[in-house]
Amino acid sequence: MTPRLILIRPAVALLMAAGMLASGVAQAWTLNVSAAPRRVFLHVGNGTADANSGTVNRVEVSLSGAALIGGLPQAMTTNSTQSRSLWGDGFVTCPNPSSQIMVGASYRRSDANNGPASATLSVTSPPSLTSAGGDTIPFSEIGWSVAAPGSPTPNVIPSGSFSGAQQTLATIPAGIYIENCHSFTYANSAARAAGTYNGQVTYTLTSP
Amino acid sequence: MGLCALVAGQAWASPYRLDDSQSHVVPPNVQMQWRAVAPGQGDTGMEAWVRVNVRIATREWQGRSGRVYMVLPRDQSATLEAVWTTQGRLLAGRLVTGDRTLVWAGVIASDTLEDQLLVRLRAASDWGTSSRRLNFHFELDTD
Numbered sequence: 067m068t069p070r071l072i073l074i075r076p077a078v079a080l081l082m083a084a085g086m087l088a089s090g091v092a093q094a095w096t097l098n099v100s101a102a103p104r105r106v107f108l109h110v111g112n113g114t115a116d117a118n119s120g121t122v123n124r125v126e127v128s129l130s131g132a133a134l135i136g137g138l139p140q141a142m143t144t145n146s147t148q149s150r151s152l153w154g155d156g157f158v159t160c161p162n163p164s165s166q167i168m169v170g171a172s173y174r175r176s177d178a179n180n181g182p183a184s185a186t187l188s189v190t191s192p193p194s195l196t197s198a199g200g201d202t203i204p205f206s207e208i209g210w211s212v213a214a215p216g217s218p219t220p221n222v223i224p225s226g227s228f229s230g231a232q233q234t235l236a237t238i239p240a241g242i243y244i245e246n247c248h249s250f251t252y253a254n255s256a257a258r259a260a261g262t263y264n265g266q267v268t269y270t271l272t273s274p
Numbered sequence: 275m276g277l278c279a280l281v282a283g284q285a286w287a288s289p290y291r292l293d294d295s296q297s298h299v300v301p302p303n304v305q306m307q308w309r310a311v312a313p314g315q316g317d318t319g320m321e322a323w324v325r326v327n328v329r330i331a332t333r334e335w336q337g338r339s340g341r342v343y344m345v346l347p348r349d350q351s352a353t354l355e356a357v358w359t360t361q362g363r364l365l366a367g368r369l370v371t372g373d374r375t376l377v378w379a380g381v382i383a384s385d386t387l388e389d390q391l392l393v394r395l396r397a398a399s400d401w402g403t404s405s406r407r408l409n410f411h412f413e414l415d416t417d
Contacts, residue, residue: 094411095297095326099354100305101401102320115310153310174308176320177401241399 101176
């Protein structure tokens with residue numbers, strides 16, 4: 067604050083001097099403007115632009131006995147309906163939301179002194195999916211591929227698999243909105259006890 | 275004699291700074307809000323809206339013909355754009371820091387020029403400071 071006032075006072079003094087020369091008065095309508103506060107925005111699956119959304123989408127796969135024995139990776143489906151971008155022109159970033167989860171993130175700051183240059187997108191997963199009977203499947207059995215048709219940076223979030231802990235997905239520079247579609251796959255690398263296995267992952271965007 | 279005449283002419287030449295001390299801004303303090311961004315695009319900056327009740331004293335210029343400009347002096351921060359609409363007495367327009375824009379022209383026939391402006395302010399996000407003070411004013415070029 068103090069440096070700003072030091073810069074402004076001479077300017078006001080100069081304007082007053084000019085006014086005295088011209089007509090003997092010097093007035094102005096003045097306005098104090100504050101920069102927008104730092105902000106992060108993140109949506110995973112169905113979301114709402116510029117607002118909170120309580121939606122938690124589900125990604126799932128049901129394996130037949132043959133598929134289980136076959137041991138081949140199985141594509142997972144989603145209950146997401148988010149195909150259009152939440153920002154800008156509403157571009158259809160994820161044309162097949164039944165097999166894609168849209169991830170969108172942005173970080174804003176008013177100037178270089180207003181926080182770090184980037185924010186960090188991470189995801190946290192528990193070690194395992196669990197069934198009602200107490201059986202488990204390592205969360206690392208679930209991985210994702212990425213796409214973003216029309217984007218100059220379709221791999222801004224790399225493909226990967228859950229680690230069963232917190233893992234960094236991407237660095238989001240200030241002033242940039244990124245968007246990505248994730249298609250999930252169950253690795254199916256081992257036979258499991260029959261049952262429904264559940265687990266929840268949490269995506270986080272932070273700017274300390 | 276010639277030199278004296280030239281000096282006097284410069285001291286009283288247009289533009290004349292006008293008294294708008296009766297103008298006021300609602301709200302007098304405003305916080306910019308982020309504008310939406312599109313995927314892959316750079317930062318689209320911030321914006322804010324204010325209403326300005328303008329009252330310019332013109333009594334001493336009655337009968338004179340001229341043009342009134344709104345001025346936004348350049349400050350130490352990023353370029354800021356003001357775009358406004360009016361109730362009709364003044365002209366709508368656009369102005370960036372360091373520039374001036376015509377808001378009225380004609381023969382001054384009243385003690386005051388009054389109008390209400392709805393102003394949209396936009397700026398990129400490279401302020402270098404968390405806040406700034408904008409000093410708009412009006413000046414008159416006489417014919």
